[in-house]
Amino acid sequence: MTTTLDALVRCIAVLLVFLVFPLVIGQTEHKVMAHMQGRLGPMYAGGFHGWAQLVADGVKFAQKEDVVPSGADRKIFQLAPAVALLPYLLALVAIPLGPGGLLGQSLDAGLFFVLAVMGVGVLGSLMAGWASANKFSLLGGIRTAAQLMAYELPMLLAAASVAMAAGTVSLTGILGAFHWWWVPWQIVGGFVFFVSGLAELQRPPFDMPVADSEIIFGAYTEYTGLRFALFLLSEYAGILVVSALTAVLFLGGWHGPMAGSLGWLWMLLKTFALAFLVIWIRVTYPRLREDQLMRFAWTVLIPLSLAQLALTGIVKVVIS
Amino acid sequence: MNLAAVVPLDSTHGFLSPSGVEIVFVLVGLGVLGAALLTVTTKQLVHAALWLVVALGGLAIEYLLLTAEFIAWVQVLIYVGAVVVLVLFGLMLTRAPIGVSPDADSGNRWLALGVALAAAATLVTLVVDAFRCTWIDLGTVAGSTKANGVTLFRYWVLPFEALSVLLLAALVGAIVLSRREKKEP
Numbered sequence: 432m433t434t435t436l437d438a439l440v441r442c443i444a445v446l447l448v449f450l451v452f453p454l455v456i457g458q459t460e461h462k463v464m465a466h467m468q469g470r471l472g473p474m475y476a477g478g479f480h481g482w483a484q485l486v487a488d489g490v491k492f493a494q495k496e497d498v499v500p501s502g503a504d505r506k507i508f509q510l511a512p513a514v515a516l517l518p519y520l521l522a523l524v525a526i527p528l529g530p531g532g533l534l535g536q537s538l539d540a541g542l543f544f545v546l547a548v549m550g551v552g553v554l555g556s557l558m559a560g561w562a563s564a565n566k567f568s569l570l571g572g573i574r575t576a577a578q579l580m581a582y583e584l585p586m587l588l589a590a591a592s593v594a595m596a597a598g599t600v601s602l603t604g605i606l607g608a609f610h611w612w613w614v615p616w617q618i619v620g621g622f623v624f625f626v627s628g629l630a631e632l633q634r635p636p637f638d639m640p641v642a643d644s645e646i647i648f649g650a651y652t653e654y655t656g657l658r659f660a661l662f663l664l665s666e667y668a669g670i671l672v673v674s675a676l677t678a679v680l681f682l683g684g685w686h687g688p689m690a691g692s693l694g695w696l697w698m699l700l701k702t703f704a705l706a707f708l709v710i711w712i713r714v715t716y717p718r719l720r721e722d723q724l725m726r727f728a729w730t731v732l733i734p735l736s737l738a739q740l741a742l743t744g745i746v747k748v749v750i751s
Numbered sequence: 752m753n754l755a756a757v758v759p760l761d762s763t764h765g766f767l768s769p770s771g772v773e774i775v776f777v778l779v780g781l782g783v784l785g786a787a788l789l790t791v792t793t794k795q796l797v798h799a800a801l802w803l804v805v806a807l808g809g810l811a812i813e814y815l816l817l818t819a820e821f822i823a824w825v826q827v828l829i830y831v832g833a834v835v836v837l838v839l840f841g842l843m844l845t846r847a848p849i850g851v852s853p854d855a856d857s858g859n860r861w862l863a864l865g866v867a868l869a870a871a872a873t874l875v876t877l878v879v880d881a882f883r884c885t886w887i888d889l890g891t892v893a894g895s896t897k898a899n900g901v902t903l904f905r906y907w908v909l910p911f912e913a914l915s916v917l918l919l920a921a922l923v924g925a926i927v928l929s930r931r932e933k934k935e936p
Contacts (some may be wrong), residue, residue, distance in 0.1 A: 504849045507801065540896050543824035549831025554804065557839050562796055564849050576840035583833060600821070600896050 453667035495656035515555025560650035571649020586627035587718035621681030628673035
């Protein structure tokens with residue numbers, strides 16, 4: 432009974448995090464982008480500095496008509512937003528928030544679990560791109576797939592480097608083995624992982640698959656109302672997952688002064704600092720071209736991650 | 752895996768009184784079989800790729816039920832996350848009409864059916880003959896990452912290395928082929 436109750440509480444907690452944090456990141460993006468561009472951003476909804484803007488957006492999206500193009504493959508078109516969104520909810524289950532079992536479910540191969548379900552999320556964009564019966568959507572889908580193949584490898588190699596250093600692929604185990612000097616040791620891997628994560632999320636400067644000014648939001652062109660909102664939500668949930676995962680793997684997660692009692696706060700601070708960085712990069716850099724991403728991935732990221740892997744192996748052999 | 756602990760360890764393990772895990776295992780197996788059949792029989796190419804996702808994901812669930820967590824996630828990562836994406840990419844680049852594909856039917860389908868049945872019969876005979884009535888106790892997690900690593904790198908190093916050489920050869924071959932294409936224009 433207590434285990435059932437415990438599992439239920441954990442599930443509800445993960446669901447709450449999943450429902451609230453992406454919106455917080457979205458609202459932060461509104462405000463941070465606005466201030467970086469010398470604007471105020473949303474100011475009216477909810478009163479205090481427009482805090483309820485995304486709630487208002489959600490209500491607006493829910494009121495819109497849910498259009499399915501007549502030429503579209505109906506079932507796949509309607510299924511795609513769920514396939515894009517749900518993996519991020521699943522990924523959150525395995526990410527530790529604090530020491531002493533403060534997470535949804537400790538998994539023996541937690542790192543692989545998170546990376547695997549994140550890979551599934553991309554299928555949502557592909558399904559949407561194909562099923563929309565729209566050339567722009569198809570272009571977006573093709574770009575998504577091409578991009579996935581370019582960044583998946585460096586991302587895995589960078590994650591494997593941390594797993595090698597810790598001697599485990601369990602996320603709690605990795606944090607248990609963490610020492611402060613891992614940060615400089617794994618910094619190159621951290622860079623590769625974070626940049627690959629940006630590419631996976633299709634965030635600027637790697638947003639060629641959605642590129643609103645050239646292919647009109649790519650795979651999401653034909654989507655309206657709630658389903659479109661789900662795609663947007665999956666983007667912010669993705670930022671949360673990638674930031675949290677980078678914090679866990681490369682910045683020590685809940686490690687910090689007074690980690691015993693304030694561990695969760697450190698984890699949140701690191702995660703949101705990285706999420707802020709994601710927003711900052713969006714405001715700063717122009718969009719790359721698809722071939723530039725390919726060249727960047729195959730000639731910069733993969734060699735860097737291989738070098739990191741070799742360095743990790745050498746240091747590991749020397750200190751053991 | 753808490754599921755594994757459910758398996759009863761007593762007496763004879765008859766086929767007539769299956770435990771919960773065994774029932775789920777058979778049900779998921781039937782689901783995988785159904786999805787696999789749909790993969791090869793559907794007339795819509797992209798639907799075939801998506802049914803393949805269902806079949807491969809179902810296989811991952813089977814691995815999970817056998818407590819092989821690591822293998823399950825690798826299955827999802829490699830097959831669902833990479834191989835199917837590659838297949839979808841290929842389909843989108845070449846031909847992926849919405850609705851029935853005119854050339855989805857192969858003239859070789861009876862031959863293919865024969866080959867598939869023969870391969871399945873061989874594999875089933877092999878597995879049945881190899882394990883017969885061996886009972887695998889799932890209570891002690893047999894498929895953890897550590898157990899996999901130890902088995903792979905202590906007892907099966909030679910096949911592992913042979914496979915990696917094979918994959919390297921394939922990689923080099925792919926690079927050679929794609930480079931030759933590029934020099935022409």
